[in-house]
Every structure is written in structure tokens, then in C-alpha cells.
Amino acid sequence: xxxxxxxxxxxxxxxxxxxxxxxxxxxxxxxxxxxxxxxxxxxxxxxxxxxxxxxxxxxxxxxxxxxxxxxxxxxxxxxxxxxxxxxxxxxxxxxxxxxxxxxxxxxxxxxxxxxxxxxxxxxxxxxxxxxxxxxxxxxxxxxxxxxxxxxxxxxxxxxxxxxxxxxxxxxxxxxxxxxxxxxxxxxxxxxxxxxxxxxxxxxxxxxxxxxxxxxxxxxxxxxxxxxxxxxxxxxxxxxxxxxxxxxxxxxxxxxxxxxxxxxxxxxxxxxxxxxxxxxxxxxxxxxxxxxxxxxxxxxxxxxxxxxxxxxxxxxxxxxxxxxxxxxxxxxxxxxxxxxxxxxxxxxxxxxxxxxxxxxxxxxxxxxxxxxxxxxxx
Amino acid sequence: xxxxxxxxxxxxxxxxxxxxxxxxxxxxxxxxxxxxxxxxxxxxxxxxxxxxxxxxxxxxxxxxxxxxxxxxxxxxxxxxxxxxxxxxxxxxxxxxxxxxxxxxxxxxxxxxxxxxxxxxxxxxxxxxxxxxxxxxxxxxxxxxxxxxxxxxxxxxxxxxxxxxxxxxxxxxxxxxxxxxxxxxxxxxxxxxxxxxxxxxxxxxxxxxxxxxxxxxxxxxxxxxxxxxxxxxxxxxxxxxxxxxxxxxxxxxxxxxxxxxxxxxxxxxxxxxxxxxxxxxxxxxxxxxxxxxxxxxxxxxxxxxxxxxxxxxxxxxxxxxxxxxxxxxxxxxxxxxxxxxxxxxxxxxxxxxxxxxxxxxxxxxxxxxxxxxxxxxxxx
Numbered sequence: 031x032x033x034x035x036x037x038x039x040x041x042x043x044x045x046x047x048x049x050x051x052x053x054x055x056x057x058x059x060x061x062x063x064x065x066x067x068x069x070x071x072x073x074x075x076x077x078x079x080x081x082x083x084x085x086x087x088x089x090x091x092x093x094x095x096x097x098x099x100x101x102x103x104x105x106x107x108x109x110x111x112x113x114x115x116x117x118x119x120x121x122x123x124x125x126x127x128x129x130x131x132x133x134x135x136x137x138x139x140x141x142x143x144x145x146x147x148x149x150x151x152x153x154x155x156x157x158x159x160x161x162x163x164x165x166x167x168x169x170x171x172x173x174x175x176x177x178x179x180x181x182x183x184x185x186x187x188x189x190x191x192x193x194x195x196x197x198x199x200x201x202x203x204x205x206x207x208x209x210x211x212x213x214x215x216x217x218x219x220x221x222x223x224x225x226x227x228x229x230x231x232x233x234x235x236x237x238x239x240x241x242x243x244x245x246x247x248x249x250x251x252x253x254x255x256x257x258x259x260x261x262x263x264x265x266x267x268x269x270x271x272x273x274x275x276x277x278x279x280x281x282x283x284x285x286x287x288x289x290x291x292x293x294x295x296x297x298x299x300x301x302x303x304x305x306x307x308x309x310x311x312x313x314x315x316x317x318x319x320x321x322x323x324x325x326x327x328x329x330x331x332x333x334x335x336x337x338x339x340x341x342x343x344x345x346x347x348x349x350x351x352x353x354x355x356x357x358x359x360x361x362x363x364x365x366x367x368x369x370x371x372x373x374x375x376x377x378x379x380x381x382x383x384x385x386x387x388x389x390x391x392x393x394x395x396x397x398x399x400x401x402x403x404x405x406x407x
Numbered sequence: 408x409x410x411x412x413x414x415x416x417x418x419x420x421x422x423x424x425x426x427x428x429x430x431x432x433x434x435x436x437x438x439x440x441x442x443x444x445x446x447x448x449x450x451x452x453x454x455x456x457x458x459x460x461x462x463x464x465x466x467x468x469x470x471x472x473x474x475x476x477x478x479x480x481x482x483x484x485x486x487x488x489x490x491x492x493x494x495x496x497x498x499x500x501x502x503x504x505x506x507x508x509x510x511x512x513x514x515x516x517x518x519x520x521x522x523x524x525x526x527x528x529x530x531x532x533x534x535x536x537x538x539x540x541x542x543x544x545x546x547x548x549x550x551x552x553x554x555x556x557x558x559x560x561x562x563x564x565x566x567x568x569x570x571x572x573x574x575x576x577x578x579x580x581x582x583x584x585x586x587x588x589x590x591x592x593x594x595x596x597x598x599x600x601x602x603x604x605x606x607x608x609x610x611x612x613x614x615x616x617x618x619x620x621x622x623x624x625x626x627x628x629x630x631x632x633x634x635x636x637x638x639x640x641x642x643x644x645x646x647x648x649x650x651x652x653x654x655x656x657x658x659x660x661x662x663x664x665x666x667x668x669x670x671x672x673x674x675x676x677x678x679x680x681x682x683x684x685x686x687x688x689x690x691x692x693x694x695x696x697x698x699x700x701x702x703x704x705x706x707x708x709x710x711x712x713x714x715x716x717x718x719x720x721x722x723x724x725x726x727x728x729x730x731x732x733x734x735x736x737x738x739x740x741x742x743x744x745x746x747x748x749x750x751x752x753x754x755x756x757x758x759x760x761x762x763x764x765x766x767x768x769x770x771x772x773x774x775x776x777x778x779x780x781x782x783x784x785x786x
Contacts, residue, residue: 228751297536360764368562379610381764
């Protein structure tokens with residue numbers, strides 16, 4: 031259950047980069063609410079925009095545990111960068127790599143994996159949130175084209191992406207069976223990026239709407255099998271949940287780091303506050319939550335790497351790590367007292383950032399449904 | 408304890424609710440954006456009598472009891488937490504100290520403007536090295552003839568940047584440590600007083616929380632409240648009452664979050680039915696409502712004990728502890744019920760979530776409350 035030397039070395043590489051390049055600008059990224067182009071470019075040069083994908087496709091060719099470590103260490107300093115990297119790797123590249131034709135893979139994956147282009151995954155709609163299968167966006171076959179009409183909301187990287195994977199209802203089959211996936215490219219006529227969302231946290235991460243107005247795409251841009259879109263995105267989300275679990279884990283670790291630091295430095299009643307039993311208990315509980323989260327995330331990653339079913343485990347990892355991170359960041363702020371509530375320290379950013387992890391890529395309620403379904407099979 | 412409200416108490420609750428619903432709720436997002444509770448709102452609150460609720464009428468106040476006060480703060484907080492804390496500090500921490508400890512001259516001079524909202528008050532205790540360890544005040548006050556000379560810095564002072572009457576806690580006898588603190592009335596215009604930087608907070612952004620700087624600040628001798636050495640007792644007595652108001656504030660925020668969640672759960676449909684049809688959501692709402700109710704009752708109990716002239720310190724701490732932790736929990740659940748929309752600033756719930764969090768920290772962190780309660784239990 032320990033990390034391999036390669037995984038350990040990889041963690042150090044990411045951590046060194048984060049400390050030098052990302053941590054010093056994380057607060058500014060949030061304050062400005064701007065996409066961290068510069069950081070993403072540097073991460074792209076390091077191969078972090080395609081950690082898990084084979085070298086022949088422009089990726090780093092590392093395992094899922096390494097990928098989880100990358101997202102964790104990045105999120106430890108900056109949740110916005112963490113979610114950007116996670117959505118790009120797990121939600122945009124993954125479906126193309128898993129379900130694409132060889133031609134589609136060769137065409138789309140390398141620029142994404144090298145970080146030359148950003149990717150986005152357009153699943154969610156105003157009426158299709160937890161009920162992700164209630165897709166209303168339509169795709170009508172017209173000769174050797176599909177014509178797409180509809181809209182998506184809450185799409186991470188929507189404004190900066192050049193490659194999109196979206197879902198649309200392509201047939202009359204009822205419920206989830208009539209959905210297909212498609213690959214879109216920026217610049218296609220009829221593809222518009224809508225309003226950028228004004229979020230509580232993760233303000234350096236781009237979240238926006240997409241509109242499709244008689245968007246004509248070549249028939250070759252169907253991804254995977256017609257009518258299998260729902261199944262395909264469920265598989266995609268299984269992988270995505272490992273990354274959101276990692277993101278939450280990273281934020282929690284960052285908060286724990288800061289809480290430990292503060293408990294040693296802050297003196298009240300003539301002693302550092304770490305001397306108080308109540309604070310020791312808090313730190314202990316926080317550390318247990320972080321460790322449990324970590325083990326669940328790595329377990330899901332290992333199962334995926336071993337080619338085994340991991341739906342239940344990734345849902346557990348995401349559920350547990352996200353709820354744990356909300357607890358840990360809450361306690362960390364409490365240990366900082368009034369100063370923790372102020373913008374000049376990162377505690378309040380961690381608290382706001384991690385809250386999204388209980389919602390995106392399937393709310394905790396959906397995770398519970400997924401887990402229960404797996405248990406009761 | 409009777410939990411029936413008198414007609415008068417009901418009336419005050421309704422008056423506050425009406426003002427809050429009409430004047431505050433529609434503008435709360437705007438106050439946050441501008442990081443200010445507008446002067447005309449404070450003026451309106453004053454004319455309705457909300458700035459000096461427990462101050463006797465002959466001194467310009469409304470002469471209300473603590474139960475009425477708690478309910479008024481709850482109703483105001485239900486619409487806007489920032490406005491509520493501005494009001495609460497003015498009432499509990501400032502007017503409250505004048506009422507309990509000031510001389511007749513001091514009361515006559517300072518209470519009417521505070522009660523009528525012509526002056527806003529602040530309570531300056533916290534310092535960079537004196538947070539939970541409130542007695543570790545480093546600000547000094549040295550008697551020099553007919554005035555005291557004050558030197559030091561206060562941080563995290565609510566209303567600090569807008570107050571004209573400041574109750575300041577400083578050490579007149581550093582050797583005596585916590586028994587050497589004294590309380591002074593400082594007017595904004597006194598030489599050597601200035602407002603430092605304003606804090607940028609995660610929530611309650613319309614509430615002014617600032618640094619206060621005392622640089623050879625000259626305060627007339629007559630502005631000592633009570634006696635030298637009584638400072639900590641005065642500070643802590645004020646906090647007992649203050650905790651009732653923060654508990655009420657937390658109840659108000661939690662109630663607002665519950666209101667939002669209930670409404671959203673009826674409107675939002677997924678899987679062909681409104682969210683409120685799902686058992687998991689129903690149970691969440693049930694747990695939220697139960698906590699809000701429990702928090703409210705704890706708050707009213709503490710207020711009721713205060714009105715009867717009985718000890719209420721432990722009960723006020725319990726109320727503040729429970730209501731604040733419940734408010735964070737309820738707001739988080741309410742945000743969860745909103746799903747992705749709950750994370751967006753288009754909806755009020757994310758602001759409520761951020762606002763609620765501060766109630767677990769100020770006027771004594773939850774850890775400080777647990778210390779007070781344990782002390783009360785083990786007395």
C-alpha cells in the first residue's frame with residue numbers, strides 16, 4: 031500500500047514546482063479571478079496536462095496514482111489550478127482516449143496532452159444536473175453531418191477550451207439510451223461560449239455556458255457509439271471522481287499544513303496553542319481524515335490501473351475526501367481564529383474552494399446512490 | 408419558562424421582520440458588493456428604535472427586554488447578517504456596557520446619540536496578541552493629570568471604521584495583568600485616535616471591521632468607565648449579553664438558509680419530480696429545521712434568564728456555541744440542496760454560507776465558549 035519509488039519521486043517533482051511557481055501566485059490567481067494561463071503552460075511543458083496518457087499520444091505515460099498525486103499536490107496550493115488540470119485530464123481527454131477511433135485519438139489527444147490546447151466536457155444542462163441523463167441538447171443527422179442544438183452550463187474550461195466533448199440526444203430511444211457523445215472544436219460555426227459563472231470559490235477556474243445554434247459538425251465527430259453516450263460518460267465520471275477526490279485531498283492537506291504551522295506559532299495564555307488538548311485533538315482528527323481520504327483515493331487509482339472495476343471505490347473516494355476536506359478546512363480556519371476568516375490568509379480560500387468538491391462531478395447524494403447501487407448488485 | 412411570547416414581544420418581532428423583508432433582504436447582495444451597510448439603512452433602523460433596544464426610553468432607547476431584542480436581531484439577520492452584527496454590537500457590547508457600568512453623566516451624554524443612531528458604537532478589546540486570550544491586552548493607559556494617554560492597536564473591531572463612540576479596553580496597571588485592565592470611552596475626535604486598515608473578510612463583507620490605532624491618544628479622566636481594574640469584568644459582562652445577540656444572528660442566518668432550501672426543493676425538478684419528494688432531501692430538511700428550532704429555543708432561554716435578572720452566562724455561551732455551529736451546518740446543507748447553483752453568486756445561499764462561518768469565531772470562538780460552559784458546569 032506504499033508508493034513506489036517512481037511515484038514518490040514524481041510527488042517531489044510536482045511539489046518542488048508548486049512551491050516555487052504556484053504557491054506564490056495562488057492568492058493572486060483567486061483575487062484576479064483569471065485563468066492561470068502561465069501556470070498551465072508550465073504544467074503543460076512538464077506533461078501534467080496528460081499525465082496518464084501514453085507518450086505516443088503526447089502524454090507522460092504515468093499511472094493513475096501518479097495522476098492523483100499531481101492533482102493533489104497542485105490543489106494543495108491552488109484549487110483553481112487543480113480543478114483545471116483534473117477536468118482537462120479526466121473529463122476532456124479521457125473520453126476521446128477511451129472511446130475514440132484511432133484517427134480521433136491521433137488528432138485530438140496529443141495537443142491536449144501536451145497542454146497546447148485546453149479541453150472541456152459538456153454534460154451538465156440547466157435541467158440535467160444530478161439527472162444527467164435528462165439531456166435536452168439534440169443532435170439531428172443531416173447527410174454526413176450532425177446538427178446540434180441546445181446548451182450546457184457549469185462547464186469547467188468552457189471559455190478557454192479548443193476541444194470539447196459534449197453529450198446530445200441523437201435518437202428517439204427513451205431515457206438514457208438515446209444519448210451520444212460528440213467532439214467539437216472551437217471556431218465551429220454555431221458554437222458559442224456563454225456567460226462566465228461568478229462562483230463562491232475556485233475563481234481562477236473558468237466555468238461557463240456553452241450554446242449550440244444549428245451547429246453543424248462532420249459525422250466523423252461522433253465519439254464512440256451512437257446511443258452509448260450515457261454509458262460512456264458514466265465511465266468517464268468514474269475516472270473523474272478519482273481526480274476530484276485528489277483535489278479535495280490536496281486542499282485538505284494544504285489546510286492541515288497551515289493549521290499545524292499556526293498551532294506552533296500562535297501564542298495565547300502564555301503558550302503555543304498546540305499545547306492545548308482541544309487543539310491537539312482537532313489536529314489529530316484532521317490528520318486521520320486526510321489519511322483516510324488519501325488511502326481511498328489511491329485505492330481507486332490502483333484498481334483502475336489494474337483494469338478492475340472501480341466504480342464503487344472512486345465514488346467512495348470522491349464522497350469521503352470531499353466531505354472530509356470540508357471538515358478539515360473548517361477546523362483549520364477555526365485554529366486560525368479571526369485571522370483565518372480574512373483574505374490575507376489562505377484558510378478562507380481553502381474553505382470556499384473545497385466546498386465545490388461535494389457538488390461537482392456528482393453531488394455527494396449521487397455518490398451515495400452510486401455506492402448503494404454497487405453494494406446491492 | 409413560558410415559551411409564549413407576549414403581545415409586545417410579538418409586535419417587535421413583526422416590526423423587525425417587516426423592515427428586514429422590505430428594506431434589507433432585497434438589498435443584501437448590494438450591501439455585500441459595496442461592502443457597506445448604507446447610512447440611510449442605519450438611520451431607518453435608528454428611527455425604528457433598533458439601535459438602542461434595551462436602553463430606557465428616557466435615554467432615547469426603546470426600553471425593550473432581551474427576548475424582544477434577540478428576536479429583532481434574528482429577524483434582521485435573516486435578511487442581512489452584516490446589518491445584524493452592526494446593530495448587535497451597538498446594542499449589546501456598547502449600550503449594554505453604558506447601562507451596566509457607566510456613571511449617570513456618562514449615560515446621559517453618550518447613550519441618547521447611540522440609541523438614536525446619531526453615533527455608532529464599537530467595542531475595542533481584541534488585539535493581535537489578545538484574541539481568545541482577551542486578558543492579554545497590551546494597549547496601555549497612563550494617567551497624566553486630567554487625562555489618560557493611550558497607546559496601542561486594536562484589531563478586528565466591528566464598526567471600527569464607522570464608530571464615533573468607542574469603548575476601549577486598556578491596561579492601567581500592566582503588573583496586575585488581567586486585573587489591571589480598565590474601560591474608557593473614546594470619541595472619534597480625540598487627538599491620537601485613528602482608524603487603521605479595514606479587514607477584507609470571507610463574509611459579512613458589508614460589516615465594517617477595522618484596526619484602531621491609539622498613538623498618544625488623550626482621553627479625559629472622566630471617560631474612565633467604572634474603576635481602574637474593572638476592565639475585564641466589564642468586557643466579559645458585555646460579552647455575556649453579546650453572545651445572546653450573536654446566537655440570535657446565527658439563528659437568523661440559519662433560518663434564511665432553511666427558507667431558501669425549502670423553496671428550492673419544491674421548485675427544482677430532477678428525475679421527473681421536485682427534490683422535496685426524495686427521502687434523503689426530506690430527512691436533510693427535517694434535520695435542518697430541528698437544529699434551527701433548538702438554536703432558537705436556547706437563545707430565547709438565555710434571553711429569558713437575563714430578563715429575569717438571573718445568571719445567564721453559561722446559557723448564553725451554550726446558545727452562541729450551538730446556534731453558530733448549527734448555522735454553518737444548516738447553510739452547508741442548504742447549499743448542497745441547491746447543487747451547482749448553490750455555488751454561484753446568483754443565489755443567496757453561498758453568501759449565507761460565508762456569513763454563517765464567522766459566527767463560530769467572533770465574540771469568543773467555539774473553543775472559548777466550551778471553556779466558559781465547562782467552567783460553568785464545574786463551578
